[in-house]
Amino acid sequence: MxxxxxxxxxxxxxxxxxxxxxxxxxxxxxxxxxxxxxxxxxxxxxxxxxxxxxxxxxxxxxxxxxxxxxxxxxxxxxxxxxxxxxxxxxxxxxxxxxxxxxxxxxxxxxxxxxxxxxxxxxxxxxxxxxxxxxxxxxxxxxxxxxxxxxxxxxxxxxxxxxxxxxxxxxxxxxxxxxxxxxxxxxxxxxxxxxxxxxxxxxxxxxxxxxxxxxxxxxxxxxxxxxxxxxxxxxxxxxxxxxRDASGAEGEEGLRLAASVPRPTWAKLVRITFLGAKTYESVLSQVVRETGVHFAILQGTISTIKDVPYGKLTVSFEGDSGQVEQTLALLKERELDVEVIG
Incomplete structure (x- = not known):
């Protein structure tokens, strides 16, 4: 047009x-x-x-x-x-x-x-x-x-x-x-x-x-x-x-969360959910399967036009092999997974 x-x-x-x-x-x-x-x-x-x-x-x-x-x-x-x-x-x-x-x-x-x-x-x-x-x-x-x-x-x-x-x-x-x-x-x-x-x-x-x-x-x-x-x-x-207000607060929250001492085997990960998966219990299902411990450091749920999306910043703690398996399973479920620390 x-x-x-x-x-x-x-x-x-x-x-x-x-x-x-x-x-x-x-x-x-x-x-x-x-x-x-x-x-x-x-x-x-x-x-x-x-x-x-x-x-x-x-x-x-x-x-x-x-x-x-x-x-x-x-x-x-x-x-x-x-x-x-x-x-x-x-x-x-x-x-x-x-x-x-x-x-x-x-x-x-x-x-x-x-x-x-x-x-x-x-x-x-x-x-x-x-x-x-x-x-x-x-x-x-x-x-x-x-x-x-x-x-x-x-x-x-x-x-x-x-x-x-x-x-x-x-x-x-x-x-x-x-x-x-x-x-x-x-x-x-x-x-x-x-x-x-x-x-x-x-x-x-x-x-x-x-x-x-x-x-x-x-x-x-x-x-x-x-x-x-x-x-x-x-x-x-x-x-x-x-620059969005929630984004600015989120960045500050993430900075503070990242400064908290954690085990050397912990991985800081950002997970993005899109569409119906935003409301599904994907994370809890996967960690029950792999036995990895996790802490949610930050999270938001919103929409882009009519499409829901969610973002979680999570610290995974456990055996390195189990953590890698957790990330692989999350990706298999079509979630976007980014290791940030």
Whole structure:
């Protein structure tokens, strides 16, 4: 649905040039929710604005729905942009227009008949839960309500793609979760392709199918969220995961646990459970079989989108052969086992 080929974006002139994106390649499949995460200044906003050519790349090709946007004239590009909705961090609503008129605005611009506009806006306000706020102005709305207006407006032209530019970063955690649930519902209900950029791993973990990590204008890691989240390869990816509050506390807890004196034959192991195995008694079954003693030093259970996962940091104590047998049996049961000390 979306494909970026060798995208480079350079700002400035010969005397002072800043490269925001450098030879970036990215592919988003139809109907998926794809997340791009990166630090401030990594190139996230430039990337998303290049997709609808609000920023024209210095080099490379932008393809959306099988059409190369970078090769289109002005009129053809305007037509294709109607198939790409966009929601913004700071909402970008018309302050002097009502909720109804904000949602109707894209349709008014293209001369849609009033009766069709009324029908469409009514449907969208119902979808985002704002049917009782149609006559209010943006100043009378909460941040979450403003973003719901932004989402309804972005959907007014029946787009195939929805771009989300830090759509939840101005919201509190509870409101963020409600907006993410709404985006997930829209994706499932309409099969809409959603690409969102964020600096929050929680957003990626909650609704995305795949994720790309952007750093210094390039993609440094990419893959299914479960794979990238549970087995991060790049330093930047690990930073994002460990920056999460629970991750920071977990790292400190692990450091303290590792400092406790243990027998020389003990092994410190991180075990990752995914899916239904998260709730199965795999560990207790295996240690009963091998006779190894163990202590759980740290543990978490959570979800990645709809998939449960668990992480345990365990100290195994016993005969070295028995410990190795324990690790082998855990791996046979399709658990991810990593010796960390």
């Amino acid at each position: 979306i494909e970026l080929k060798q995208i480079t974006k350079i700002y400035g002139n010969k005397k002072k040039r800043t490269t925001a994106l450098s030879g970036l390649n990215l592919k988003v499949e139809k109907g998926e929710i794809f997340g791009v995460i990166g630090h401030s200044g990594a190139g996230k906003s430039t990337l998303i604005r290049c997709i609808n050519l609000l920023e024209r790349p210095s080099e490379g090709e932008v393809w959306v729905g099988g059409i190369e946007l970078t090769g289109l004239g002005k009129r053809e590009l305007q037509q294709q942009r109607r198939k790409i909705g966009m929601i913004f961090q700071h909402f970008n609503l018309l302050s002097s227009a009502t909720v109804y008129d904000n949602v109707a605005f894209p349709l008014t611009l293209i001369g849609t008949p009033k009766n069709q506009i009324r029908k469409k806006v009514d449907e969208l306000l119902s979808l985002v839960g704002l049917e009782d706020h149609r006559s209010k102005y943006p100043a009378q709305l909460s941040g979450g309500q403003k973003q719901r207006v932004g989402i309804a407006r972005a959907l007014a032209s029946d787009p195939d793609v929805l771009l989300c530019d830090e759509a939840t970063s101005a919201l509190d955690p509870q409101t963020t979760d409600s907006i993410l649930k709404l985006l997930l519902d829209i994706n499932r209900r309409f099969g809409l392709t959603i690409l969102l950029i964020t600096h929050e791993m929680h957003v990626i973990q909650s609704i995305c199918d795949r994720v790309a990590v952007i750093h210094e204008g390039g993609i440094v890691e990419e893959g299914p969220v479960t794979e990238v989240f549970l087995k991060p390869q790049h330093t930047v990816t690990r930073e994002f995961i460990n």
